[in-house]
Amino acid sequence: MKKIPPPCAYLVRVIEIIDLSPNLRRLVLYSPELAQYPHQYNGAHLKIFLAPSGQNKPQLPKFLNHGFSWEDPDNKPIVRTYTLRDYDAQQCTVTIDFVKHGDNGPASAFAEQAQLNDLLGISSPGGPFPMVKSALRYLFVADITALPALEALLADMDQTAKGDVIVLLPQAEDLPATLQLPAGMNLHEFYGNLMQIPAVLNCVSNLAPMIEDDFAWIAGEASLVMPIRAQLRDKWHLPPKRHYAVPYWHDGRTEENYHTARHKFIDE
Numbered sequence: 001m002k003k004i005p006p007p008c009a010y011l012v013r014v015i016e017i018i019d020l021s022p023n024l025r026r027l028v029l030y031s032p033e034l035a036q037y038p039h040q041y042n043g044a045h046l047k048i049f050l051a052p053s054g055q056n057k058p059q060l061p062k063f064l065n066h067g068f069s070w071e072d073p074d075n076k077p078i079v080r081t082y083t084l085r086d087y088d089a090q091q092c093t094v095t096i097d098f099v100k101h102g103d104n105g106p107a108s109a110f111a112e113q114a115q116l117n118d119l120l121g122i123s124s125p126g127g128p129f130p131m132v133k134s135a136l137r138y139l140f141v142a143d144i145t146a147l148p149a150l151e152a153l154l155a156d157m158d159q160t161a162k163g164d165v166i167v168l169l170p171q172a173e174d175l176p177a178t179l180q181l182p183a184g185m186n187l188h189e190f191y192g193n194l195m196q197i198p199a200v201l202n203c204v205s206n207l208a209p210m211i212e213d214d215f216a217w218i219a220g221e222a223s224l225v226m227p228i229r230a231q232l233r234d235k236w237h238l239p240p241k242r243h244y245a246v247p248y249w250h251d252g253r254t255e256e257n258y259h260t261a262r263h264k265f266i267d268e
């Protein structure tokens with residue numbers, strides 16, 4: 001495994017805007033400095049830094065041992081967490097896929113209104129390294145916010161991998177035609193809003209219990225992730241080191257508002 005360099009931030013500009021599906025927009029981001037981007041694997045998370053309203057260039061943070069600080073604390077950018085969907089060292093680009101959930105959130109609004117040459121900041125990618133551990137059998141559960149990570153992780157899977165992939169997406173058109181699963185993995189598709197979560201939970205409950213040599217990767221809205229983690233831990237007794245279960249967002253709460261509760265859940 002590569003040594004992880006100290007984190008830093010990059011000012012990047014939008015060079016390509018691609019509508020992948022009704023609810024997902026891809027932004028390809030460029031900076032010559034990305035030639036040295038400390039890429040570990042696609043699917044890792046990163047921070048984005050968006051200029052406050054009325055400005056077009058965000059301040060970038062100075063990274064400390066734990067967290068980051070601001071030279072001008074009265075003019076902090078908006079910070080959000082996204083997924084490194086792809087990295088191209090030759091083209092000096094990082095690709096991020098944004099859910100378009102309206103202009104109620106600054107990150108969604110930025111993606112929906114993005115123009116070529118718009119500026120934003122990105123951090124180097126964060127751990128865990130690796131995110132998926134080698135296993136006899138896998139379970140992946142993702143909503144649309146976790147689809148970029150899911151796609152990236154599946155693309156790197158061993159073709160002999162076995163298990164189940166469950167997706168909950170707003171519409172059938174949001175399922176990428178390019179989604180590639182190893183032959184031994186089954187795809188379970190659910191479409192609609194959060195009202196479909198009970199059907200997804202039912203699907204998980206009907207799978208054969210996971211055992212210690214298995215690995216589960218669960219990401220999406222909090223009320224999807226929390227009961228599945230409870231099933232993994234309390235009913236199947238899967239040890240914490242054999243699963244990744246991260247609420248990527250919480251319906252009705254902003255990133256600032258949910259950040260502490262998410263970390264409390266993860267650290268439990």
Ligand SMILES: Cc1cc2nc3c(=O)[nH]c(=O)nc-3n(C[C@H](O)[C@H](O)[C@H](O)COP(=O)(O)OP(=O)(O)OC[C@H]3O[C@@H](n4cnc5c(N)ncnc54)[C@H](O)[C@@H]3O)c2cc1C
Pocket residue numbers: 045080081082083084096097098099100101104105106107108109144145146148149246247248249250251252253254255256
């Ligand atoms: C590790 C990690 C990786 C992530 N990767 C991605 C990614 O690659 N792509 C991606 O799109 N998201 C990703 N997310 C989720 C993203 O960080 C959140 O959706 C975030 O809240 C979006 O910020 P915002 O400024 O648009 O909305 P906020 O200002 O945070 O929220 C405003 C309102 O919008 C609601 N909201 C937030 N997200 C959604 C949504 N997806 N659908 C409907 N309503 C929503 C909130 O509940 C709130 O009511 C990731 C999160 C984590 C923790």
